[in-house]
């Protein structure tokens with residue numbers, strides 16, 4: 001047997017949207033490379049033999065009655081340099097928030113010693129909160145963006161790291177803009193090729209092409225980045241139709257939607273993450289589905305900055321690829337568990353509406369609620385599928401990215417006499433904070 005170790009205990013995961021699987025005394029075996037060899041139920045013919053084999057080798061971790069094993073969370077949208085800003089100014093309009101806090105702060109990361117103060121804290125915090133796969137926007141500075149990738153490797157977090165591209169001199173602050181489209185494309189390529197120099201075991205960390213959004217990028221830069229995505233088979237992330245302003249900008253300047261512009265630039269592929277995507281046309285949705293791209297829903301930051309609610313119910317029903325993002329610092333919480341609750345809250349506010357002076361029948365959008373299990377599926381399996389990575393569920397051949405959760409000394413109260421398996425999972429999703437997360441593995445390595 002190529003089995004290195006095993007974990008046995010109460011196992012939860014959501015391989016199918018809106019459903020869950022619970023295995024009491026589930027046995028997960030892991031190989032030398034940190035991949036899952038098998039997920040065994042007690043009824044499996046190999047179960048006892050494998051359990052005894054691991055016990056004899058002293059390679060079995062037995063979870064306690066109060067502990068649960070869940071897959072690691074997959075966060076599709078994080079602005080790494082905004083971590084020191086998390087929690088500031090969330091009562092401001094977006095343009096004031098960006099000009100006053102965000103751009104001056106991101107600019108500071110061109111000083112590597114500044115990045116060294118904050119990136120390790122960020123990566124460790126996300127791991128402690130259960131995020132085993134993180135998708136980061138860094139800044140326009142290539143060196144400190146590479147340092148973020150090194151930091152993820154150092155602490156063992158699976159990550160896609162993007163050097164931000166923004167070259168439009170009219171739209172970017174004069175102190176935080178790349179000097180030309182040509183330079184922007186060159187630096188993006190230098191960033192991608194530099195990954196071959198990193199001590200990147202099992203390709204834990206990979207580069208992702210990151211045009212900030214349409215208003216800050218020239219068409220020439222977008223096209224050049226699209227060419228790089230093709231040349232290096234790189235994933236792509238950006239913002240799409242986040243707000244009224246962003247949608248109107250593309251219409252007024254180009255008479256096109258964001259999706260049409262990205263598509264023409266060659267930026268829509270099977271591993272393209274479109275953050276937000278609130279104001280999509282039917283044709284945009286067809287294009288996204290055709291290209292196999294996906295949407296990172298960031299429910300918390302959307303409430304602050306998007307001017308409208310994502311039609312998440314409809315997108316889930318149309319089988320668009322969907323995952324969740326915490327969106328530091330547009331959302332202040334470095335936790336996808338929180339994002340699951342936010343997604344449900346967001347959809348319920350949308351369903352009921354908010355204007356009390358309107359009659360109930362026309363106040364909201366009927367039947368637009370999503371379930372907590374659907375949100376949790378997005379935070380795990382959905383995110384993994386969107387990234388085309390074997391993560392987010394317990395399955396033979398998948399990476400062993402996992403969390404041990406218990407209810408000790410926390411807000412989480414499990415009542416064995418009162419709670420069904422689904423009740424327990426819903427409580428775990430709703431109440432888990434870093435206090436509940438005892439252990440975290442990425443690729444079979446314990447990182448917390």
Ligand SMILES: [Zn+2]
Pocket residue numbers: 077079239275327330
């Ligand atoms: Zn964002």
